[in-house]
Amino acid sequence: MRIYGDSVSGNCLKVKWTADLRGLSYQWIETSVLNGETRAPDFLAMNPAGQVPLVRFDDGRCLAQSNAIMLAFAEGSDLIPTDGYSRAKMHEWLFWEQYSHEPYVAVARFQLRYLGKNPAELEPRIVERGKAALKLMDDTLRCRTFLASDVFSLADIALVAYTRVAPEGGFQLDGYPAVKRWIARVEQALGIDPAR
Structure with a gap:
């Protein structure tokens, strides 16, 4: 099996x-x-959307997203x-992550860290919605160990990817203490270095 991914991408790292x-x-x-490697003809033949991550299974089938x-x-x-309800809550967080978190927290990070913009150049809506996403997570995690339930799940892996590097997008995490504690728990569960 091959996983095509960019190591600077939280979306790729959560798959890894x-x-x-x-x-x-x-x-x-x-x-x-x-x-531009995701725009190369051989890559586009596997994923016409031109995005990573992409997995190519041993039988040749490919899966993106x-x-x-x-x-x-x-x-x-x-x-x-x-449990059906907990599984549905996990899916709820997975959908929310791609619609209400990643487009703001990850986009701000990309623009500041990789495009060289300064925080004042960020679209105010991106900053406002990124902060709202972090606040919702913090409110949730004040009374829960993990996002979908008190059990570690894919929801936590999906959301920690960009949340742990939110400061690179100008989002300081000191105002979200429950999120900071949760990040430490998830990093420990994944065995990843907090400094990376």
Whole structure:
């Protein structure tokens, strides 16, 4: 199995972390978005959307979209709750992450860190919605250990990817103490270095 991903992308890292946590055997193919490698004809033949992450299974079938890949990797594991309601809550967070979190927190990070913009150049709506996303997470995590329930799930892996690097997008986490504690728990569960 091959995973095509860009190591600077939280969407790619969450797929890698899930594969590693599950002990899956794969070859990581570093695929730079900034260098246009996702627009190369051979890559577009596998994923016409021209996006990473992308997994190419041993049988040649390909699957894109980070949360879909994570779900495929976690099938039958404890990362997907068996209780119907908790499983639905996990999906709720996965959908929310791609619609209400990633487009603001990750986009702000990309613009500041990789495009060289300064915080004053960010569109105010991006900053406002990024802060709203972090506040919703903080409010939730004040009374819960993990996002979907008190059990670690794919929801936590999906959301920690960009939340842990939110300061690179100008979002200081000191105002979100429950989020900071949760990040530490998830990093420990994933065995990833907090400094990276």
